Structure formats: structure tokens, C-alpha cells
Amino acid sequence: xxxxxxxxxxxxxxxxxxxxxxxxxxxxxxxxxxxxxxxxxxxxxxxxxxxxxxxxxxxxxxxxxxxxxxxxxxxxxxxxxxxxxxxxxxxxxxxxxxxxxxxxxxxxxxxxxxxxxxxxxxxxxxxxxxxxxxxxxxxxxxxxxxxxxxxxxxxxxxxxxxxxxxxxxxxxxxxxxxxxxxxxxxxxxxxxxxxxxxxxxxxxxxxxxxxxxxxxxxxxxxxxxxxxxxxxxxxxxxxxxxxxxxxxxxxxxxxxxxxxxxxxxxxxxxxxxxxxxxxxxxxxxxxxxxxxxxxxxxxxxxxxxxxx
Numbered sequence: 503x504x505x506x507x508x509x510x511x512x513x514x515x516x517x518x519x520x521x522x523x524x525x526x527x528x529x530x531x532x533x534x535x536x537x538x539x540x541x542x543x544x545x546x547x548x549x550x551x552x553x554x555x556x557x558x559x560x561x562x563x564x565x566x567x568x569x570x571x572x573x574x575x576x577x578x579x580x581x582x583x584x585x586x587x588x589x590x591x592x593x594x595x596x597x598x599x600x601x602x603x604x605x606x607x608x609x610x611x612x613x614x615x616x617x618x619x620x621x622x623x624x625x626x627x628x629x630x631x632x633x634x635x636x637x638x639x640x641x642x643x644x645x646x647x648x649x650x651x652x653x654x655x656x657x658x659x660x661x662x663x664x665x666x667x668x669x670x671x672x673x674x675x676x677x678x679x680x681x682x683x684x685x686x687x688x689x690x691x692x693x694x695x696x697x698x699x700x701x702x703x704x705x706x707x708x709x710x711x712x713x714x715x716x717x718x719x720x721x722x723x724x725x726x727x728x729x730x731x732x733x734x735x736x737x738x739x740x741x742x743x744x745x746x747x748x749x750x751x752x753x754x755x756x757x758x759x760x761x762x763x764x765x766x767x768x769x770x771x772x773x774x775x776x777x778x779x780x781x782x783x784x785x786x787x788x789x790x791x792x793x794x795x796x797x798x799x800x801x802x803x804x805x806x807x808x809x810x
Contacts, residue, residue, distance in 0.1 A: 506553035506566070514567070518558065522681060525554040529680070535708070555703060557645065558681060598791045640693030645702045647672070651709035654678055655741040655766050656717060664689055664700060673701070677769035680706050712741070717766045717774030724783040726751055727791070740776050741762045747778065755782045 507514050510524045528550045530536075537543035556562050556575065565571045572578055643665050653660065657674045664670060664686075672684065682704040690698025704716075713720045723738060733751030737744045742764055750757075757780045765774025785791065 503549045503552055506556050506573050509549055509553035509573075510557070512557075516557075521554065521557050525550065526680060533708075543752065551646075553599070554681060558683065558702075577676050609632055635692035639695045640691035640698040642690045642698040645700060647702050648705050648707055648721050649674065650707055651679075651712055651714075652741045654704075654706045655712075657767060665691070674704070675769075676767045678704055678705070678706075678766075711739075714766065717768050719765045719774065719776045720779065720780050721776060722779050724781050725753070727782055727784060728778070730754070730782045738778055749780065753782075755780060 503509055507516070510516075510521060510528065512520055512524050513642065516524075529547065532543045532547035532550060534544045534547060537547075553573070556566060556573065562571065562575060566573070569578055577622060645662060647660060647662055647666075649660060653657075654674065657676070657678070660672045660674060661669050662672060670686065670689070675682065675684065684702040684704070686700040686702065688697040689700035711721060719741060721739070723736075725734075728734075729736060729749050730753045731751065733753070734749050735746050736749055738747045738761070740761060747759060747761070749759075759778040759780070761776040761778060763773045764776035767773045
């Protein structure tokens with residue numbers, strides 16, 4: 503991956519909303535479940551996810567924009583050579599791709615003293631005190647947590663197994679959405695200055711018949727012609743379990759019913775709703791129905807409002 507901005511197709515100054523929107527669109531197109539016979543799409547999906555993770559991490563994005571790390575998160579100039587103020591960094595285990603950059607300048611006196619055993623003019627000794635960089639923490643470890651759609655809506659606890667083999671039960675936060683990140687302090691790799699963190703990125707699995715619309719959940723519900731004409735009580739699936747709903751007599755396809763409080767929970771405010779759109783199901787080969795409509799007409803043109 504050469505550049506996370508071009509990978510997502512966004513400008514360098516793109517805000518979080520634009521980045522999320524671009525990622526969602528690409529993730530939907532490239533998701534491995536939809537491209538099982540297309541390895542190139544799976545590879546692109548991986549690169550798009552890496553780009554999204556980097557740009558949604560404010561610290562890493564700033565480091566990339568300053569040229570301190572590349573698109574993979576690896577340092578481009580470990581000791582700050584080539585302009586700007588230097589920075590200390592710690593690298594995780596080979597291949598981890600995790601780096602923590604410090605904010606202060608590098609004390610080169612300490613480096614030269616370690617290399618040459620010196621303690622002279624280059625030792626950085628000021629008034630008997632040496633300015634030393636604090637010991638680096640261990641590398642952060644990134645995890646991707648795949649969460650079922652219903653579990654995300656109901657905020658069910660999730661279990662994740664960490665790199666050390668230990669399992670942790672996580673409470674999903676209110677407002678959870680695709681790309682939400684959670685940090686487990688001290689659950690990363692060990693280092694002289696303490697453990698790094700575990701960074702967990704949430705990926706919500708698509709559902710066969712639910713769709714998310716903000717904090718609401720949308721569902722297309724098939725009903726029979728008889729239920730639409732006469733009205734009926736029907737069982738409707740929701741993220742909280744099935745409920746009985748009254749279908750009004752004379753319902754058309756496209757009529758939407760609202761079930762309060764059956765959606766996602768935002769960070770603040772009340773839980774969203776489930777929006778149930780009725781879709782009249784007409785059987786393909788029903789002789790009795792064909793005989794009924796053969797000589798029947800209500801005399802109306804349902805397309806008249808379209809001017810046809």
C-alpha cells in the first residue's frame with residue numbers, strides 16, 4: 503500500500519466523516535464474503551482496511567503526514583534525520599508494524615557514549631545531570647473484532663482472545679459502528695517502560711435481512727395478499743426477538759410500520775427504532791388467485807400520479 507489517502511480515494515485534508523464514508527463504500531464492494539472467487543478484491547479489502555485504520559488513528563495519521571512513518575506504520579527516519587525535530591521510538595517484535603514515537607528531541611550524547619564508551623564533550627552532561635529519554639513502552643497490538651449485526655444493536659458482550667492466549671470479555675460502547683476502536687490499556691507487548699495497549703477495531707457483519715439506517719434498523723417484511731387486503735396480526739423479527747404486529751387492512755407494498763426502541767443505541771439519547779416496510783408477496787402459480795383476478799377490476803389506475 504503506497505498511500506492511505508489514494509487507497510481510500512480521499513483528499514489529504516479529508517475529515518473523519520469523509521474517511522468513514524469512503525471506507526464503508528469500498529468495504530461493501532470488496533468484502534471477501536462477496537468476492538469469494540476474486541483474490542484481488544480480498545487483497546484490496548485488506549489494504550483499504552489498513553488505510554482506514556491508519557487514517558482514523560490521529561497520532562499515526564499525523565506521523566504519516568509529517569513523513570515519520572510510511573503507509574504500513576514503519577518509521578521512515580528513525581532518528582529524525584533529514585529535517586524537523588527528532589523523536590524516540592520503540593519497535594515491537596519483527597513484523598508487528600507498531601511504533602511509538604516520543605515528542606522530545608533525541609539525546610545524541612547518550613547514543614555516542616554507548617557506542618564509544620565516551621563521557622566527554624558529547625556526553626550530554628549538563629550540571630551533572632544527563633537528559634535521558636524515558637524507557638519505551640512495548641508495541642501496541644491491533645485486533646479486528648467481527649461482531650454480529652444483532653449483537654451490535656443489542657450491545658451484547660464480546661469475547662476476544664489476545665496475543666498471549668488470554669480471553670477478555672468486552673462491553674461494546676454505546677454508539678458502536680463499523681470502525682469503532684476500543685483500547686485495552688497495558689494489554690499489548692512488553693517493553694522496558696511498560697506494556698503497550700491492545701487496539702480493537704470493530705467490524706459489524708452484514709445481516710441477511712436487517713440494514714442499518716443511522717440508529718434505526720430497516721426490514722422488508724413479506725406479507726400475503728390476504729393479509730394486506732384484510733389486515734392481520736403477524737410475527738415480525740426484531741433484534742430483540744420476534745414480536746406480534748398488526749398489519750392494517752388495505753396495506754400497500756411500501757407501507758412502513760415503526761417499532762419504537764428496536765434499533766441501535768447512540769452515545770446520547772434514546773435508542774433508535776425498527777422500520778418495517780411491508781412487501782406483498784404474490785405466489786408465482788396460484789390457480790385460485792388467477793381465476794379471481796381474471797375478470798376482476800377495481801377501475802383505478804395506480805400509476806396515474808406518474809402521469810401515465
